[in-house]
Amino acid sequence: MNDKVITLDQARFGYDFITAPFLPEGKDEYYLRDQQNERSSSSYRHLRESEIKDLEDNLNSSPCWEDVLVTDPFDTSLIRNSEFYGLIRIGKMDKSIVSFHDFSVPVGIANSRIVSCDIGDHCAILDCAYLSHYIIDHHVILYRIGEMQTTNHAKFGSGILKEGEDEDVRITIDIMNEAGGRTIRPFDGILPSDAFLWGTYRDDQALMRTFEELTEKTMDKRRGYYGFVGQQSVVKSCDTIKDVWMGPGSYIKGANKLKNLMLRSTLAESIQIGEGVELVNGIIGSGSRIFYGCKAIRFIMGDNCNLKYGARLIHSFLGDNSTVSCCELLSNLVFSGHEQHHNNSFLIASLIMGQSNMAAGANIGSNHNSRGNDGEMVAGRGFWPALSSTLKYDCKFASYVLITKGNYPHELNIPLPFSLLSADTKESRRVVMPAYWWMYNLYALERNSYKYRKRDKRKVIRQHIETEYLAPDTVNEIFKACDLICLWVAQNYNRAHASTKEQKDLTQMGRELLLSKPSEVSSLHVYAWGLENGNEPVEILKVVEAYQAYQEMLLYYGVKTLSSYCLATKQSIACFQEKETIKREDWLNVGGQLVPEFRVEKLKSDLKNNAILSWNEVHQIYDVWFASYEQDRAIHALATLYQALDTKQINDAQWQDLVQNVAKIRLNIESQVFKTKEKDFNNRFRESTYRNLAERDAVLGSLDDNPFIQESRQITEQVLSQIRSVSFA
Template sequence: MSVLKKIPLEHLGYDFIPNEFLHEGQDEYTLRFQQNPRNDYRDLTAIEVQELIANGNWSSDWSKVKVSAIFDPKQVQGCKFYGLVRIGNLSPSYLEYRNLQLPIGLYHSTIISSDFGDDVAVHHIGYLSYFIVGNEVLLSQIKEMETGSTAKFGNGILRDGEESDKRIQLELCNENGARSVYPFDGMQAADVYLWTRNRHDRMLQHRFEELTDQKFGTQRGYYSQIGDRCVIKNTFTIKNVKIGTDAYIKGVSKLKNVTVNSSRESYTQIGEGCELVNGIIGYGCRIFYGVKAVRFILASYSQLKYGARLINSYLGDNSTISCCEVLNSLIFPAHEQHHNNSFLCAALVMGQSNMAAGATVGSNHNSRAADGEIIAGRGFWPGLCVSLKHNSRFASYCLIVKGDFLHELDIQLPFTLVSNDVQHDRLLLIPGYWFMYNMYALVRNANKYEARDSRHFKNQYFEYDMLAPDTVNEMFGGMETLAFAVSESLQHEGNKTREEHILAGRTLLANNIDLKDKTIVLSGAENSRRPTVIQKVGEAYHLYRSFIKYYGVLHLMDALEEGRSIDEIIASLAGEKRTNWENIGGQLIESTALQVFLNDIKSKKIDSWDDIHEFYHERSKEYLLDKRKHALLSLIEILTLEGVEISGDKIVSLLDEALEHRIWIGEQIYKSRAKDYKNPFKNMVYANDEERDIVVGKLTENSFINQQQKELEIFKIRVANLKGQF
């Protein structure tokens, strides 16, 4: 049962912090005055007190009500004050926001031990306790606004005297809680990724916990805060919150133990029917219409809409979840998820991802315990009504065809279409599918994500390009996998090692062996006895190789245009090999540098989360040069596989190949979009071509295709200029 206490009225508004938790030399106002150091408040005059009483106001002790220089008792009506209440200047004006016009002052509210900045409009607040309210804030029709002395504002910390079970943790990537992290304001997807991944490294795990605790301290007694120019109206419960400037909050059911980051340039909005508990909300976020979020972090410029449910999850920057349910997941930037029956559970999704309607990357209670996980690389796209089984793992840009996948999958071929062939009881893979059939979407998405990256402070370089160290490394691995599968499927004599199979397969594929009537089977892609069949093997192998070479030549062109000679470039790469990279929260970092960084955390050379974030920032500044080096080493490696050495004589042919490839990309972009205009089933809903063009736009006026053509013309000029140097 509830424990209802009865305490003398004169104590209301005092003893916010129990005496046993006051630090030496402090009282209950010490932290409050640190949060609001303003000191121009004055006592009320006797006449002002009389006017306030005449206006229907009441205080248990009028000496505890302080005001500033500009004060008119007429602007305070029908209020009750308990404890120390401090009120800033009240000018004879009103505040207006979207047609809501309310006079400045305090009206018909119960206020307990709180501070107000200048020119606030506070109307009909049923209960407001232990808040610091900024300047020009509009508060209207709010049932409860309260703060407890142990308020943590969504951070995973403990206050003095609290037991460990009071600590908020995010149970990410796995439902069993064994990958939990302590959330904190400013936490980035990279922080969460590194913390959730390295569970075997107990020292590193301890350091992450230690850095979080030292970031905040343990003192009780921090007040809730509402920043300047905020508007909060028609809301039921607000408790233990820290809200930045310029936020707009309306019709909220509950906002409890939450930090809401907001600024004039990047303001956050929270709308009707939302219940947000134990969370951190980033700058520039939008949360509307019945959203339920519990134990969560919503990174900057992301959206939750239309009944979305986000529980025990981290949603990266520039992402949107609408209607759907997401549980126990770590999602990197640029994620899209719509439609009411999309469900994502116990997953690590590495960004630029899209969940289609009915997709169920969902409940993993199909095993003996709720401890399954799914890991998906960049560009993950489970299509309509896809159901996947935990554990599964997917390379970058995997597209899953509609169907129920009853077995665990390990798809390490990037840009692959994954299909469940129920009729023949087999798994079908088409590597390089995006290159062959939907180049329009593939290239457009990279541009789209870049354009949607609304961050004002880009302290991390998020990689959106389809050609980057992670995907290129996967294509190198994909070439080996395809070569192995071809040799193993076609050459049954002898007991070849994997290396011997790869070498034999490469020879067959390099000679363009006809595989049209051959069945190429891949082992280890599905946890079942049925076969996994790869289609379009030859095409995929050569596409991987062509895109790797194109990637290298693009960066070679950049280096040459900066005035570096080919001999200088080759000399700078002497003795070096292509390196492994890791996607940490949308930022790509070379694996060796990442390990040095983690060791520095353990040795306390890096000793704060600010230091960690500075590392991300510094690596981001170096990223483009590091990526170029990776691209050039990739080019050398792919040419070596072809038996060719890079040289001045080879440059002209490489430039010609790159131009041919760029022209082919342009043609594929056009063709993949033009199919929609030629398909009679697409056109049957329109009266004629004119109506179709009005509804979807003319193909000839497609801005993306036209922009690609302009970029192609510029590329031709670049190639011609560089060829002139040789």
């Protein structure tokens, strides 16, 4: 790069975009441009002498009018006070108006400097001080742009190198760890699943090399590709745009700086970028929106995401259907459905596995327990740190852990899903209530699945997502949590009774105590070591109720999932038991897509053995996984029932009992959803701001009209119908 101002020969300005040694023998500098431009070169013609005179009379100029080509119809009166350098090719241009959102301008070129560009039919390019090396598709509006150019080494957000470039210019993203130990290379089409595999299996050097090789194949290394503005795009009132690829329907207004970006916009799912935004080195998924002073550097945004109100997104991958406002995210891999809306919250160096929500004042990641910024956090789906909660790294949380307001001074490893973590400041001890969501917050748990389904506006699904809170990942965590509760109960029971008897199987002992002596166990103070890196144990609350709640969740998941699958595939429960090899496999959350671990291991093996040769093929494997998901989940559900019932086969009588129990569970869920919302409506202090109940209902809507309550009732009808309709034999 030349960092000095130099003087160029005006006659060569706009030419020599590709120079030796990067111009192949026998090719001219336009050979890649001609491949990009779908319009045949034969459709252009040279200007007539009369047209050149008319253009010059309209205060237009060019050092070489011979290289300004046009397409009929062509009206010279539509081009005014503009300069043209290099090879310029202009599409159809006649007297007409192009309009977008009540912003209407005449077709034509005015007050602009155009350098070596192809311009499509019926475009409006007005007050563009410097427009260089772009291919502009049909019906595009470019208005009041300071600088818009493409370099010959443009990579449009990808982490590859062009011919002759040094390694130190490669764009990488440091996800999950600030120190760079989990670096990935972005590419057009990258998914959270790809980033998860790349960032997780760092000890597998052969796999890492394969990922790098696949990424190098995603983009041509040759220099000389032009920038692109897709049809129906509008760009207005922007300062600097450099090396940006804009898909069809892109809408950009008032941006300060856009550099080295891929906008995966489509006409069906357009990308919008608004005022004061500065974006550098990124890939933006279709249907996403970025507004109001946001800053993003070395980033990837999935499809249907929102970045608003001054948010900072740095070295991070934000999954589909996420909304981030005001706050700061640094070095994260966040799966789909993340919500973070407050100016004083931080999320740093984390893997968040989706459907998460961070409250105001949540400080996640700025406090490391080392001399470097190399700490990390891993949280399963449904991670909810509450107001002003502060964690010390490293930390790991199971799915659906709700953290109450407080300062957590030590590293934590909470393997209990659906739990409530709180801080007992008086005793200087952390307290966990397992299965809290199921016992006391079913409304929020059910609504969590509901709202993420409703917010998924993607028209093309690239990243598969599971939004149900009971799924193979959380169910496997429940089994582990039950074993831990049994172990802790046995340990604390022995300690309370001064027992010196050796217990070979403390887990089995604890299970027997929970089932046979629940009252006695309820009176125990149960403590667990190993959940916090401190001197005090963590207190475990309501172990009897939590264990029973977990068992209910297992039965509900198993019967509901199995019934749904057998009805859909028109087979009986008994038939399904006979046909399948039933085993409860380990499952992984791969970018939001749930998959048995053995399938991931097979993919890794195929990648290293060169059986898979591109990222597109990897994505096809994800689709194959998804096609098998319903069956894989049904097998897992049946295995769950076997283990929960401690049986190797379910008979007709057992199934009928299960149906009755699960019907009661579902009716209780619906009842709790309604009662929770009813409690809000009947809160007399909440009524104090309204003159009467009619005003309240006009503002909030009536309880019976609440869309979530209505959907909850519909789900109840559906679940009851399924479990009662499926045939056992």
